[in-house]
């Protein structure tokens with residue numbers, strides 16, 4: 001059992017949970033994730049390790065509530081427990097040891113970029129972060145990222161920082177400054193757009209892929225992604241890959257495999273809530 | 284041997300049939316197919332054993348279960364002793380009695396097979412083991428002297444569980460590390476409930492825990508800890524992480540929605556209870572026309588599972604013929620009874636999808652059997668121009684698994700063969716002192732009983748090794 005040590009709401013649907021997992025807190029590296037299994041009959045879902053504190057044994061997870069499993073997780077409170085947390089899984093991020101790195105985060109992806117920026121700065125690399133959200137309230141991890149370098153915030157509606165997409169700000173930086181490597185994490189369309197942009201500049205670009213996973217140990221092949229003609233299992237060969245090779249269309253398409261089921265699952269959960277409320281009102 | 288019955292009388296008894304669920308009913312549920320012999324039939328079947336002086340059946344069993352002995356005790360009404368004898372040779376008889384390919388092992392060489400049907404060793408093993416599960420209090424509990432030696436076991440499949448049991452019996456302090464959230468390996472995530480109820484595996488795991496074995500789930504060796512790290516904290520290590528890396532066909536269209544590896548398909552359903560969606564949270568596509576590629580136990584399990592999930596047509600696509608199917612004979616027979624369609628001499632060359640990239644069919648070609656290859660099996664050859672499209676909406680690929688490099692990649696000193704399997708001698712010793720290995724990670728995908736045999740041998744060798752180590 002893994003106790004929730006702290007909880008914080010970061011944006012309307014993004015929650016930070018600090019979960020007790022001492023071994024993972026001690027050894028995790030940037031780019032790695034855990035598989036979380038809330039309770040018997042829950043799904044096993046992958047979540048990136050956004051930060052950790054080896055002293056308290058806390059692993060920070062930043063969770064965007066999109067469906068049943070993530071909604072159940074963000075409904076947990078301090079003192080509640082998660083049944084299973086396995087990890088750290090995946091390969092650590094490919095690092096550089098000098099120069100200038102551009103870290104681009106979109107939405108909850110900003111939390112995934114955080115450990116990368118943290119690690120780069122430790123290596124003595126200059127870090128510029130470009131992060132984005134729909135509007136001001138959706139921007140997360142700005143202060144944390146400021147510790148590692150310059151941060152450019154973009155919002156779609158201009159309510160905070162620059163108006164526009166992260167790619168616009170990234171393009172400007174790539175045009176005006178020497179950038180040695182780009183890391184981009186966010187929704188698939190954003191990563192695709194960044195990869196298309198950096199291809200023109202010839203800058204090596206690493207993206208973090210989010211296919212559906214079950215075991216996270218290379219046993220099921222459900223997380224397979226295509227890089228050129230090669231098939232890779234994201235959980236063991238990734239989750240980070242060369243963005244210029246990834247077949248984003250296929251990834252986006254496979255992510256939709258269970259859409260009907262997901263809606264049913266959420267509806268069923270909502271139905272249960274209603275039933276429970278009715279029952280508790282009666283009693 | 285009891286003289287209460289003559290050999291002639293024994294020869295006159297015919298083989299007892301296993302009572303099973305009606306085929307039509309069971310094709311729509313996940314309950315066990317075989318119901319188990321009732322006492323009367325079990326005793327009758329046990330009496331069929333001729334109590335050979337030189338029992339060939341024992342040679343056919345990879346772990347040499349003393350078959351005549353446990354059968355003699357059974358017929359003599361000493362079932363507790365029969366159980367003890369059986370459990371001494373085989374740590375998981377309730378499992379092997381159900382899943383061993385008896386027809387190619389113990390039963391294949393039973394003298395009675397020469398004239399008629401062999402003794403139903405598997406059925407009787409299951410019978411005695413099931414009795415033992417329900418009468419644990421009637422079996423002696425051995426409390427060994429602790430040796431103070433610590434042993435780590437990687438993986439909780441049959442090899443790991445067997446080794447753990449043996450080592451605990453010898454007084455060693457055993458910890459099993461399992462990557463998944465539940466112990467049992469293929470026995471829980473692969474083999475379906477209708478062949479091996481999960482309760483049986485859970486009971487075996489509990490029994491080990493009562494004997495002092497610690498099981499830590501959610502620990503992925505190679506990630507959470509590496510083998511070199513374990514070496515610092517344990518006196519010996521047994522690696523039994525299986526061969527769980529699925530092989531795909533490498534044909535176009537294999538990443539369309541609706542194509543699964545058998546591992547993914549079965550894991551979703553068995554380990555994650557997807558058959559119970561939405562009460563359980565993990566979904567699985569419930570195809571109406573499911574094509575399973577392969578002919579082994581894994582393929583049979585997948586195709587019969589698809590049928591149970593409501594597929595109108597659940598098909599096996601196999602490039603050889605019925606006679607070459609590597610699956611257990613009983614599974615093939617059960618599959619046929621349940622209305623599984625078999626497409627023999629058929630090999631897929633492409634998965635076809637619609638514009639939304641959902642599977643709509645599989646392009647296949649017909650094969651014919653040519654010359655025998657080095658393994659003695661006739662090699663399938665393509666019949667030119669025989670291409671056709673098999674109509675299906677789900678494809679499950681069950682053509683094998685390879686060794687998973689996750690663990691071995693973080694322990695480069697460990698010697699591997701060209702397929703990535705760990706090299707180990709007949710006692711399980713690897714190239715690293717104190718590190719032993721067994722089961723599928725050494726053999727490549729094999730069987731439950733071979734994995735258990737490896738676990739037992741390695742445990743004995745590890746015990747010897749531990750004795751040589753100063754405290």
Ligand SMILES: Cc1cc2nc3c(=O)[nH]c(=O)nc-3n(C[C@H](O)[C@H](O)[C@H](O)COP(=O)(O)OP(=O)(O)OC[C@H]3O[C@@H](n4cnc5c(N)ncnc54)[C@H](O)[C@@H]3O)c2cc1C
Nearest residue numbers: 045046047048063064067068069070210211212213255262
């Ligand atoms: C390596 C990796 C790291 C991730 N890190 C984070 C993170 O730090 N924070 C975060 O909020 N999200 C992260 N995700 C995504 C997260 O796992 C999914 O949002 C979550 O599984 C959705 O589950 P659900 O039941 O709430 O939603 P559902 O309603 O089941 O699904 C919503 C969408 O989530 C995706 N999804 C569904 N099931 C899975 C699954 N088992 N594995 C992966 N994706 C799935 C699909 O695209 C689906 O359409 C990560 C994914 C991967 C692969």
Ligand SMILES: Cc1cc2nc3c(=O)[nH]c(=O)nc-3n(C[C@H](O)[C@H](O)[C@H](O)COP(=O)(O)OP(=O)(O)OC[C@H]3O[C@@H](n4cnc5c(N)ncnc54)[C@H](O)[C@@H]3O)c2cc1C
Nearest residue numbers: 438440441442462468469473504525580722723729730731
């Ligand atoms: C669907 C299916 C049906 C089968 N049917 C039969 C049958 O009828 N009869 C028969 O005899 N055989 C059958 N087999 C084969 C048999 O199950 C295997 O040969 C046997 O389970 C191998 O045992 P094992 O202990 O070596 O490995 P496994 O049973 O594979 O167990 C390995 C365990 O190690 C864990 N693990 C893997 N990597 C790590 C790691 N890095 N760290 C920690 N833990 C790890 C895995 O999660 C797993 O639990 C079948 C196999 C399958 C898949």
Ligand code: SF4
Nearest residue numbers: 344348379383388389
């Ligand atoms: S373990 Fe398997 S092969 Fe050996 S006697 Fe039992 S059923 Fe037969």
Ligand code: SF4
Nearest residue numbers: 332333335340393394
């Ligand atoms: S070979 Fe057959 S008849 Fe002889 S002891 Fe073994 S099971 Fe009995």
Ligand code: FES
Nearest residue numbers: 216218220221235
């Ligand atoms: S999640 Fe199963 S192989 Fe990657």
